[in-house]
Amino acid sequence: MCLAIPGKILKIDTDHDLPMAVIDYAGARNEACLAYTPEAQVGDYVIVHAGFALQVLNEDEARASLEELTRLSALMEADAEDDSGSGATP
Amino acid sequence: MKYLAEFRDPKLARALLDEIAGAVTRPWTIMEICGGQTHAIMRHGLDQLLPDGITLVHGPGCPVCVTPLETIDRALAIAARPGVIFTSFGDMLRVPGSRDDLLRIKSHGADVRMVYSPLEAVKLARENPDRQVVFLAVGFETTAPGNAMALKQAAAEGLANFSEITSHVLVPPAMEAILTAPGNRVQGFLAAGHVCAIMGTTQYEPLAARHGVPVVPTGFEPVDILRGILQTVRMLEKGEHGVVNAYGRVVRSEGNPAARAVVDQVYTVCDRKWRGIGMIPRSGLRIRDELAVHDAEKKFAVNGITTAEPTVCIAGKILQGLKKPPECPAFGKECTPLHPLGATMVSSEGACAAYHKYARKGLP
Numbered sequence: 001m002c003l004a005i006p007g008k009i010l011k012i013d014t015d016h017d018l019p020m021a022v023i024d025y026a027g028a029r030n031e032a033c034l035a036y037t038p039e040a041q042v043g044d045y046v047i048v049h050a051g052f053a054l055q056v057l058n059e060d061e062a063r064a065s066l067e068e069l070t071r072l073s074a075l076m077e078a079d080a081e082d083d084s085g086s087g088a089t090p
Numbered sequence: 091m092k093y094l095a096e097f098r099d100p101k102l103a104r105a106l107l108d109e110i111a112g113a114v115t116r117p118w119t120i121m122e123i124c125g126g127q128t129h130a131i132m133r134h135g136l137d138q139l140l141p142d143g144i145t146l147v148h149g150p151g152c153p154v155c156v157t158p159l160e161t162i163d164r165a166l167a168i169a170a171r172p173g174v175i176f177t178s179f180g181d182m183l184r185v186p187g188s189r190d191d192l193l194r195i196k197s198h199g200a201d202v203r204m205v206y207s208p209l210e211a212v213k214l215a216r217e218n219p220d221r222q223v224v225f226l227a228v229g230f231e232t233t234a235p236g237n238a239m240a241l242k243q244a245a246a247e248g249l250a251n252f253s254e255i256t257s258h259v260l261v262p263p264a265m266e267a268i269l270t271a272p273g274n275r276v277q278g279f280l281a282a283g284h285v286c287a288i289m290g291t292t293q294y295e296p297l298a299a300r301h302g303v304p305v306v307p308t309g310f311e312p313v314d315i316l317r318g319i320l321q322t323v324r325m326l327e328k329g330e331h332g333v334v335n336a337y338g339r340v341v342r343s344e345g346n347p348a349a350r351a352v353v354d355q356v357y358t359v360c361d362r363k364w365r366g367i368g369m370i371p372r373s374g375l376r377i378r379d380e381l382a383v384h385d386a387e388k389k390f391a392v393n394g395i396t397t398a399e400p401t402v403c404i405a406g407k408i409l410q411g412l413k414k415p416p417e418c419p420a421f422g423k424e425c426t427p428l429h430p431l432g433a434t435m436v437s438s439e440g441a442c443a444a445y446h447k448y449a450r451k452g453l454p
């Protein structure tokens with residue numbers, strides 16, 4: 001139930017004094033309330049749960065962790081090649 | 091999709107699995123708190139890909155599972171009244187009470203509607219001034235801010251015909267109950283990422299220090315979950331405890347203070363009964379007395395309804411990580427997702443339902 005997925009803000013409006021956004025989830029569109037992420041701008045990714053944006057996704061963090069993980073997987077592959085290349089793994 | 095597909099990349103998952111295998115020297119038991127994570131673990135088979143030394147046990151983080159039977163019975167009693175429009179998130183509609191569920195009473199003429207956001211229930215109250223609109227507000231710290239905002243908005247607009255029946259629960263008191271239960275075997279926690287998006291990470295520090303456990307806020311995609319496990323294993327192997335965030339793109343240490351402020355305006359902490367576990371002190375949220383006109387349990391005077399659980403069900407032990415679903419004699423026999431006997435078979439995020447769906451039938 002606590003599933004919340006990242007979507008991109010397409011448009012921001014106000015409805016009964018609450019900031020509301022149209023969010024795009026890779027083609028599927030829905031509304032979300034931005035009352036808890038007033039800093040969010042059109043183009044930002046927000047994490048939406050049950051009609052409310054919980055946080056603006058930190059894109060720098062996302063990129064940094066992906067880079068770190070990609071390095072890790074490259075290291076693994078290099079290791080695997082070393083092992084098979086030497087032909088003398090114990 | 092951006093920021094989703096990348097965290098499902100099998101190559102990265104494989105690298106993390108290798109890294110975990112390299113880090114483990116002793117057996118460890120780790121609990122993922124959130125039912126969404128339990129479901130993802132089963133769906134992607136992560137439990138079967140991890141090295142033998144790692145045992146994942148499944149926590150109580152499924153709001154549908156832990157909502158007490160009597161709350162459902164009270165909801166059903168309210169929903170059956172004439173003039174009521176009863177609203178709820180989709181996953182609560184199928185949950186059986188002691189005799190009925192919301193979908194069944196809907197087929198008998200009750201006006202029960204599924205909403206995606208609690209603000210839709212407020213809209214219904216606005217558009218139907220002659221009807222009573224009731225919203226079943228369940229969930230953890232993740233869901234409380236939205237449900238609180240709906241009530242605050244209704245109060246601001248003077249919509250006296252809007253009320254909530256609340257069964258909100260809080261994660262840290264449940265973790266405390268798990269760690270202090272006799273026979274506890276949990277050595278580290280993957281904390282629920284979206285709960286932490288609201289609450290931040292500092293609230294877990296006293297608990298981590300008191301019990302000497304790692305607490306690692308973790309996301310929901312396979313790569314996120316494996317990252318959380320790797321971080322937990324590294325800490326366990328080094329004998330470290332404390333809180334280390336493995337979901338930095340969503341969780342900030344301070345959480346979302348604006349959301350917490352509105353939750354505090356609308357709700358207040360109370361003792362709460364968890365389905366399958368029982369009463370946990372200061373583990374829930376209820377509507378503040380000043381807002382009693384929007385409290386459905388008071389408005390409709392249904393507090394008298396109490397009910398008992400089937401005795402065969404060991405959901406309480408499962409929710410505390412003491413047992414796994416196949417250890418229950420009713421699992422897959424009398425108890426199935428179509429005819430659930432207990433809390434953890436009710437919701438698709440419950441551990442029994444996840445084991446049933448993904449055919450983890452063997453003994454753990």
Ligand code: SF4
Nearest residue numbers: 403404418425432442
């Ligand atoms: S299988 Fe059914 S009866 Fe057994 S513990 Fe799970 S929910 Fe309860």
